[in-house]
Amino acid sequence: MAYEIPVTQARAELADLINRVVYGNERVVVTRHGKPLVALVSAADLEKLEADREPAEEPVISTVAAVRSVASAAGEQGRFGLAARHREPGT
Numbered sequence: 001m002a003y004e005i006p007v008t009q010a011r012a013e014l015a016d017l018i019n020r021v022v023y024g025n026e027r028v029v030v031t032r033h034g035k036p037l038v039a040l041v042s043a044a045d046l047e048k049l050e051a052d053r054e055p056a057e058e059p060v061i062s063t064v065a066a067v068r069s070v071a072s073a074a075g076e077q078g079r080f081g082l083a084a085r086h087r088e089p090g091t
Contacts, residue, residue: 002027
């Protein structure tokens, strides 16, 4: 059973949630308007998920170096200001 928490509360309690996942062996589901949005699982659980997947499937996660740059969604920069603007490292 996973622990569910609204995204607004999860944002304020991120460090505690990470500790629950890592040290308490819990899974945390972050919700928005009562619907599941994302899940926090331990690295060990993620490795198990990847090991159980079909070989033809894409990996569940890739390294940060492999993530491509994507422009912000329309309206996000106006909504969030500088926080939504992507800047390349070292700029």
